[in-house]
Amino acid sequence: QTVVTQEPSFSVSPGGTVTLTCGLSSGSVSTSYYPSWYQQTPGQAPRTLIYSTNTRSSGVPDRFSGSILGNKAALTITGAQADDESDYYCVLYMGSGISIFGGGTKLTVL
Amino acid sequence: QVQLQESGPGLGKPSETLSLTCTVSGGSFSSSNYYWGWIRQPPGKGLEWIGSMYYSGSTYYNPSLKSRVTISADTSKNQFSLRLSSVTAADTAVYYCARTSLLGDWYFDLWGRGTLVTVSS
Numbered sequence: 001q002t003v004v005t006q007e008p009s010f011s012v013s014p015g016g017t018v019t020l021t022c023g024l025s026s027g028s029v030s031t032s033y034y035p036s037w038y039q040q041t042p043g044q045a046p047r048t049l050i051y052s053t054n055t056r057s058s059g060v061p062d063r064f065s066g067s068i069l070g071n072k073a074a075l076t077i078t079g080a081q082a083d084d085e086s087d088y089y090c091v092l093y094m095g096s097g098i099s100i101f102g103g104g105t106k107l108t109v110l
Numbered sequence: 111q112v113q114l115q116e117s118g119p120g121l122g123k124p125s126e127t128l129s130l131t132c133t134v135s136g137g138s139f140s141s142s143n144y145y146w147g148w149i150r151q152p153p154g155k156g157l158e159w160i161g162s163m164y165y166s167g168s169t170y171y172n173p174s175l176k177s178r179v180t181i182s183a184d185t186s187k188n189q190f191s192l193r194l195s196s197v198t199a200a201d202t203a204v205y206y207c208a209r210t211s212l213l214g215d216w217y218f219d220l221w222g223r224g225t226l227v228t229v230s231s
Contacts, residue, residue, distance in 0.1 A: 036217035038157075045206055045224050046157065051217035089157050093216040097145070097162060097170025104156040 002026065004092050006102035012080045012109055020105045021072040022090030028071035033092040035073035037066060040087045040104075049088075050075060077107075085109040112137035114207045114222035122201075122229050128194040132207030132222060139188045140165040145210035147181065148192045149218070150203040158203075162210055163190060197229045 003025035012018035022035060029035060031053045038046040048057040050066035053073065063078045073092070077084055090102040118130035132146070139146060147162030147170075161171035163181045171179050175194070183190040194201060205227055209220040 034216040038218070040157075045221040046218075048217065048219055048221075051211070051219070052215040055215070057219070087156075091159075091217065097168075098172070099159045099162075099210075099216070099218075101149075101157045101159055 002094065002100060004090065004100045004102040006090060006105045008103065009106045009108070012077070012107065014080060014082060014109055016080050017076065017078045018080060018107065019069070019074050019076045020088055020107070021069065021074050022092070022102050023072040024092070029068065029073045029092065031068065033073070033094070035066065036091045037075045038089045038091070040089065046089065080109050082109050112209070112220060114209065114220060116205060116207050116222045116225040118225060118227070120226055120228060122197055122227060124198055124229060124231055125196055128192070128197050128201065128227055128229070130192045130205055130225065130227070131189050132191070134188045134190075139183060139190060140185050143211065143213050145170070145212065146183070146190045147208055147210060149206045149208050151206070151224075152200070152203040160192065199229050201227070202229045203227060
């Protein structure tokens with residue numbers, strides 16, 4: 001069974017830069033998996049941040065960027081702000097209509 | 111703009127079938143550019159894709175839930191629905207309906223606000 005892996009937690013200082021990653025239990029992530037990223041704060045529905053590896057969704061600040069780093073998809077936040085403290089989820093498209101969520105990363109800004 | 115709204119019972123009993131409906135407003139369910147589906151989140155846990163459907167009727171399900179899940183649509187009402195059978199306490203979660211964009215990519219571009227379903231006797 002394929003598992004999408006994310007760091008369970010990460011912390012960053014205000015104004016700092018952090019890179020969250022999204023990998024596969026077996027194999028490498030490529031653009032063919034259409035990596036996407038979502039931000040979720042407690043009690044709220046997820047918000048779409050990045051799709052197709054590196055395209056920002058409408059209204060998303062340019063301090064959020066997506067890429068492929070090595071064999072993983074990555075979400076980089078440059079100049080972190082207090083309200084970036086959230087849970088971040090990646091999704092990979094596995095083909096045949098199937099999507100898999102990563103376990104999520106809890107980001108703390110302190 | 112297009113919005114999604116989940117509706118359905120907030121409480122269900124073990125072994126019963128959970129049924130939820132998502133209403134699409136401000137746009138058409140019958141668009142060739144999107145899939146429509148469901149995602150859930152147990153309390154304090156991560157997100158899990160349940161399944162999706164195309165307006166033509168094609169369906170795609172999470173293999174781990176496939177035996178218990180049915181997603182269907184009522185195009186006349188611009189609605190699609192989720193049925194999850196033989197529920198247990200492990201199915202307690204916030205259930206989101208979501209739209210998947212097929213416009214040269216694949217991602218969830220629109221979300222409902224979510225509805226909490228609790229399974230308890």
